[in-house]
Amino acid sequence: MVYSAAYSLACEQILVLLAGAVCLFGSWVGMRHFARARATKGTTRHGWLLMASIVTGAALWASTFVSILALDPLMASGFEPLAAGTVLVTAIIFCLLGFEIGSRHFTLAPETGGLVMGIGILAMHIIALQAWHIQGSLEWLPYGIALTAVPALGFSILAVNRANRPVTRWCRHGAAVSFACMICAVHYTLAATTSAVPDASVALPPNLLSANLLAVAVIGTVLLVIGNGFSTYVIDLRARTESADRIHQLSFSDAMTGLPNRIAFNERLAFDAAEAHENAHKLAAFSIDIDGFKDINDLYGHGAGDLLLIEAADRMRKQLRGREFLARQSGDEFLALTASGNHPHDAQAFAERIARAFAAPFIVQGHAFDLTVSIGFSVFPTDTPERDQLLSNAKLAMQRGKSTQHGSICAYSREMDDSARKRRALARDLDYATGRDELLLYYQLQTSLSDGRICGAEALMRWKHGKLGMISPGEFIPLAEETRAIMEMGEWALRAACRDAALGNIPGTVAVNLSPVQFGREDLAEMIQGILEETGLSPSRLEVEVTESTIMSDQSRGLHILRQLKAMGVTVAMDDFGTGYSSLATLHAFPFDKIKLDQTFVKRLPHDAAAAAIVRTVLALGESLNMPVLAEGIETEAQWDFLARAGCAKGQGYLFAKPVAVAQLPSVIEAAARFARDPAPASAIAPETVAA
Structure with a gap:
């Protein structure tokens, strides 16, 4: 009897462990699927x-x-087939409801879903x-169901809670453990609240599934289902891993050239910089730019440009040795790293x-x-101890070399950084110059050369920096064009000049320069028209000055804008004639x-006889085209x-007046009145003297 009781207890423990193991593995696979459901949407989520x-x-x-069989493993017993199937359907339905509710986004969704699953599990045990x-009778204690409900509901709520609110990556494993x-807890609760009393006189109903047969069938079916589910999970995991590897490869390499990309370069830079610091070695970073690549794209199309980039990348790749690294940043820009202890000699050799x-x-x-390629390089830690600054230095050196000559190799120097830092600071301040009222307009008088009388003035922009004082136009105008701040500045200058002229401060016409960047505005003519209407200045008193290079980039569009301005009554002058293109076709x-x-x-x-000949030619050209000529830079009476x-109609220069602010114009106009004289200059130079 003692042997039989010990054997029964051992069988019970084995069956309980088996039930727990089946539940653990099966629910672990189920939790993997549930996690995938929470990460997807639509039909995939439902699947x-x-x-x-x-x-x-x-x-x-x-x-x-x-676990039920473990209540009395040695007693003859069996299960109704229909009820066994009902229990399976109940389990699946309540799990589906619990997972569906638990994956929602209201406050207690996981706990509610776990409660639904707990109710289903309790119903499964009861059925x-x-x-x-x-073969006997089963006796229940009155409070048995209530006690069984506690672990069924509690652990179910905990399981879904852990699956939906993971604190660490192990929390979903905790759901399966729950x-x-x-x-196991439900089994031992049932074991404590029920007792099976053997009775040989009780006959088992026919058509029952025997306990042994059901156990084998259940375990086999479950292993098949779990194996299928596990295989599905593994296949999906493999597919996602391959996809992630592919995404990683795409993320770290350039699809066109096959070279590493900027992300990969940054990682390599971080690694090499740390190693160089640890081993007291030097590291050089390179910025490589293909000269003239944009022209090839524009002339022959992006297809030709792509093929060229592929070949260029292949040629550079073949030059790599040892611990040299090459990456493509974007467009025709490439980056490189070399590590050795003999920089900058090795850096120069690599660039060559x-x-x-x-x-x-x-x-x-x-x-x-x-x-050709323009290459700039910087050495760590000689040029900078900051790894992130290393590439910026290399790009600065490349840009400095390229601005001097295409195909150059330029090493970084601290003077470049000081200049670039000053330039960046000026560019930043230039953005706020208009709003801070730091911009000024100076006016230089224009004079009729035949009688010395004032006929107008040219508006010249000046910048009085809050800390640095007056900044040279040669310094801030190119910077404003580069940063496109000239758009706002130019509109301000045009409005201010028109307003000053309309108020009577400027005699005759007022001339305003148009930057090539301004000329690119789609609404340029409309903007000028609006300013004229706003200030009340007659269009005939406004003269806009453009250089030939301004309109050469898009001749048809330039012609259209000039015709619009002419139709408004605005005068258009070609500025800086004699420099740049200065083609006769443009004048025509x-x-x-x-x-x-x-x-x-x-x-x-x-x-200067050559200069005199050129000036006479330009004046004759202007006369033949019925275009008066204004000469700039007149400093002497000669x-x-x-x-x-020689027949030049108008002029301006320091001889007549220097550029001054509008408040000083009255005194400058009064001083310039001394140049008024009869139309025939008394001190005219004899032609033979001029030709000498």
Whole structure:
């Protein structure tokens, strides 16, 4: 009897462990599926929820029957087949409901879903116990169901809570452990509140599933379901891993050239910089830019440009040795790293190898291209101890070298950084110059050379920096064009000049320069029209000055804008004639009203025969095209006399007046009145003297 009781207890423990193991593994697989469901949407989410419910429900169904058999493993017993199937359906339905509710986003969604699953598990045990027939009688204690409900509901709530509110990556494993603990706890609660009394006189109903047969069938079915679910999870995990590897590869490499990309470069830079610091070695970073690549894209299309980039990357890749690293940043920009203890000599040698890779012409789509690369480099920690600054230094060196000569190799120096830092600070302050009222307009008077009378003034922009004082226009105008701050500044200057002229401060016409950047505005003519209407200035008193290079980038559009301005009554002058293109075709094609002769030639008058010949040619050209000429930079009466004698209509320069603020114009106009004289200059230079 003692042997039989010990054997029964051992069988019970084995069956309980088996039930817990089945539940643990099955619910673990189910939790994996549930996690995938929570990470997806739509039909895919419903599919993963169904798989999670089937696997978890089957595991709970099997462990329920095994744990019931463990109540008295040696007693003859059996289960009603229909009830066994009902228990499985109940398990799956309640798991599906619990997972669906638990995956929602209201406050107690996980706990509510766990409660629903706990109710289902409790219902499963009740149905299974009702369907369990033994050769004897089963006695229940009155409070048995209530006690059984505590672990069933509590552990279910905890399981879904852990699956939905993970604090660490192990929390979802805790959900599976909770279900396994729940099965064991329910079993021992039932064992404590029920007792099976053997009675040989009780006959088992026919058509029952024997305990042994059911146990084998249940375990086999569950292992099949769980195995299928586990295989699905593994296949999905493998697919996601391969996808993640592919995404990682795409994230760290350039799809076109196959080189590492900027992200990979940053990681390599961090690693190499740390190693260089630890081993007291040096590290050089390179910025490599292909000269003239944009022109190839514009002329031959992006397809040709892509093929060229692929070949260029392949040529540079073949130059790599040892611990050298090459990456593509974007467009025609590449980055590189070299690590050694002999910089900058090794850095210079590497740059020269890269440059030699471009020595042979590139043959793309039947066209031959001779290309060069501009390379800048900086050495860590010699140039900077900051790894993030290293690449910025290299780019600065590349830009400095490229601005001087294409195909150059330029090493970083601290003077570059000081200059760039000052330039960046000026660019930042320039953005706020208009709002801070730091911009000023100076006016330089324009004079009729035949009689010395004032006929207008040119508006010249000045910048009085709050801390640095007056900044040279040669310094801030190119910077404003580069940063496009000139758009706002130019509109301010045009409005201020028109307002000053309309108020009577400026006699005659007021001339305002238009930057090439301003000329790119789609609404330029409309903007000028609006300013004229706002200030009340007559269009005939406004003269806009443009250089030939301003309109050459898009000639048809430039012609359209000039015609719009002419139609408004605004005068258009070609500025800086004699420099840049200065083509006769431009004068013929565009409706200019005036030519402004550049001061480069005026300053050499009257004694430079070549300059005198050029000036006469320009004046004759203007006369033949019916375009009056205004000469800039007149500083002496000899220059004035020569120009007046040669037929130049107007002039401006320090001889007549220096540029001044509008408040000083009255006194400057009064002082300039002394130049008024008869139309025939008394001091005209004889033609033979001029020609000498």
